[in-house]
Amino acid sequence: MSQPEKRRKILDAAVSVFARNGYYSSKVSDIAREAGVADGTIYLYFKNKEDLLIQVFLDTMGSILERQEQVQAGMTDPTERLRAFITTHYDLVASSPALAEVVTVELRQSSKFMRSTDMKPFGKYLAIIARIVQEGQEQGVFASTVQPRRIARALFGVLDEFALEWAMAEHPAPLAEMADETTQIFLEGLRARPGAR
Amino acid sequence: MSQPEKRRKILDAAVSVFARNGYYSSKVSDIAREAGVADGTIYLYFKNKEDLLIQVFLDTMGSILERQEQVQAGMTDPTERLRAFITTHYDLVASSPALAEVVTVELRQSSKFMRSTDMKPFGKYLAIIARIVQEGQEQGVFASTVQPRRIARALFGVLDEFALEWAMAEHPAPLAEMADETTQIFLEGLRARPGAR
DNA sequence: CCGCGCTGAATGGTCGTTCATTCAGGCCCT
DNA sequence: AGGGCCTGAATGAACGACCATTCAGCGCGG
Numbered sequence: 001m002s003q004p005e006k007r008r009k010i011l012d013a014a015v016s017v018f019a020r021n022g023y024y025s026s027k028v029s030d031i032a033r034e035a036g037v038a039d040g041t042i043y044l045y046f047k048n049k050e051d052l053l054i055q056v057f058l059d060t061m062g063s064i065l066e067r068q069e070q071v072q073a074g075m076t077d078p079t080e081r082l083r084a085f086i087t088t089h090y091d092l093v094a095s096s097p098a099l100a101e102v103v104t105v106e107l108r109q110s111s112k113f114m115r116s117t118d119m120k121p122f123g124k125y126l127a128i129i130a131r132i133v134q135e136g137q138e139q140g141v142f143a144s145t146v147q148p149r150r151i152a153r154a155l156f157g158v159l160d161e162f163a164l165e166w167a168m169a170e171h172p173a174p175l176a177e178m179a180d181e182t183t184q185i186f187l188e189g190l191r192a193r194p195g196a197r
Numbered sequence: 198m199s200q201p202e203k204r205r206k207i208l209d210a211a212v213s214v215f216a217r218n219g220y221y222s223s224k225v226s227d228i229a230r231e232a233g234v235a236d237g238t239i240y241l242y243f244k245n246k247e248d249l250l251i252q253v254f255l256d257t258m259g260s261i262l263e264r265q266e267q268v269q270a271g272m273t274d275p276t277e278r279l280r281a282f283i284t285t286h287y288d289l290v291a292s293s294p295a296l297a298e299v300v301t302v303e304l305r306q307s308s309k310f311m312r313s314t315d316m317k318p319f320g321k322y323l324a325i326i327a328r329i330v331q332e333g334q335e336q337g338v339f340a341s342t343v344q345p346r347r348i349a350r351a352l353f354g355v356l357d358e359f360a361l362e363w364a365m366a367e368h369p370a371p372l373a374e375m376a377d378e379t380t381q382i383f384l385e386g387l388r389a390r391p392g393a394r
Numbered sequence: 395c396c397g398c399g400c401t402g403a404a405t406g407g408t409c410g411t412t413c414a415t416t417c418a419g420g421c422c423c424t
Numbered sequence: 425a426g427g428g429c430c431t432g433a434a435t436g437a438a439c440g441a442c443c444a445t446t447c448a449g450c451g452c453g454g
Binding site: 024079082105108133136141142143145146147150151153154156157158159160161162164165178181182184185186187188189190191 | 221276279302305330333338339340342343344347348350351353354355356357358359361362375378379381382383384385386387388
């Protein structure tokens with residue numbers, strides 16, 4: 001087995017074990033067993049247990065960012081771009097629930113980690129949303145009463161909360177429905193508008 | 198010192214230590230030192246370390262629920278009630294940042310805990326929001342296109358995310374501003390409306 | 395038969411939890 | 425009122441389980 005392949009196997013095992021037990025209750029030896037390697041092998045590919053968590057995050061954010069940028073590339077209408085961003089986010093969550101749980105739940109733990117430079121990819125994710133909002137405002141399609149950066153945070157909060165609910169619930173509602181309602185809330189708000197569709 | 202007083206001291210110390218180091222990195226002996234008691238004393242008041250975390254949560258949610266219900270009691274207009282709920286939430290966060298950090302960050306860790314019956318108070322918190330939305334819909338003030346329960350989750354996600362940002366940032370924006378923007382987003386949404394205020 | 399990737403048993407340090415011991419204060423008997 | 429007895433809250437040193445990390449050696453491909 002080639003080296004990158006082994007690295008992948010370990011990362012995948014880590015995601016699955018972290019999701020099942022939480023980071024602190026996960027034993028390195030469990031990850032090794034699930035990856036089909038010896039305990040020591042993990043230390044040939046990662047500095048230590050925490051590094052493993054960080055690499056999971058960086059690896060995941062990398063491909064998520066790539067995917068979102070790719071989706072956005074072909075689009076211009078801000079409303080459609082926002083909708084697409086939301087749908088893509090939930091698609092990613094659905095395609096790997098364990099990964100979603102690790103990234104949303106486990107990572108939140110350590111403020112040490114939250115402040116570290118490794119959070120940059122997260123900032124980039126927010127920037128994609130903020131950009132959509134800003135362009136929408138410039139085109140007059142979105143109201144300019146709220147800062148794009150703020151909206152980005154708010155939207156992420158909702159995506160994260162719904163993902164968490166979905167990951168935890170026994171019989172979760174379909175994510176497609178959640179995507180629709182998320183979009184609805186952000187575009188239209190709560191207020192009833194006579195004659196609005 | 199009377200027993201309830203000592204219990205309080207330990208709970209307060211736990212909040213402060215958990216907020217500083219995270220639950221798993223916190224040592225029982227650190228909490229004991231900060232509370233000014235011996236290690237063993239903690240076990241006279243709490244079953245074990247995890248129980249300490251749970252009691253912090255139950256204790257906190259109890260007073261938060263009480264406060265929100267009290268605020269809601271005197272109000273009828275759904276819009277105002279929503280605004281008041283949001284403002285009160287941020288007031289509570291501001292009044293005890295360490296507590297806010299523990300409840301929003303540390304508790305998320307254990308899905309074992311998230312699923313346990315002790316989460317009921319959290320369900321009650323969501324129910325307060327859902328109720329406001331539902332009554333607003335019945336009065337025709339709010340659109341009926343989204344389920345109240347869903348809105349409640351979404352709003353909580355935003356409150357939580359903003360609280361987290363506020364707790365982590367070096368020079369956080371004033372929470373009053375966040376309260377305004379949160380309200381704005383949920384009531385009006387993003388879409389520009391010619392002639393709307 | 396070299397050396398590289400890998401192994402997994404051994405190590406050492408870290409706490410959560412226990413419990414034998416202390417002692418302040420309340421109670422009763424004279 | 426004095427003083428001896430008792431209680432149980434509080435203490436903190438010691439214990440032992442647990443696990444991340446290491447490293448001496450193994451075996452396989454070239």
